Amino acid sequence: MFNLIKTVFVNFISDEEGASAIEYALLAAMVAIALVTFVQPINTAITTIFTSIQTALT
Template identity: 45%
Template sequence: MLNTILTKMKSFAKDETGASAIEYAVIAAIVVVALVVAFGASGISVSSIFTGMFTDVTTATGG
């Protein structure tokens, strides 16, 4: 019984399938923080960017 538990714990410790998902999440969070800092420092409003994009798409589709 103890041997089975130890074996399962060792295999769990060696399993790295979730590690890449966590790494991608950390990278995405860093990119988001960098973009927020960059937009904040330049004085560009994220809202104005999306409003401009929405206007362009609406104009292009004839809506």
């Protein structure tokens, strides 16, 4: 019984497929942080550009 538990544990530790999922999760988290950080300044800049275009057209 102990050998079976040891074998399952060793296989679980040496399995590297889960590492890809963790890497993708970290990448998604970094993208989300970048979006939260930069969306408001970009939104403000785009609003300013469209407002100036609208003012020029009227």
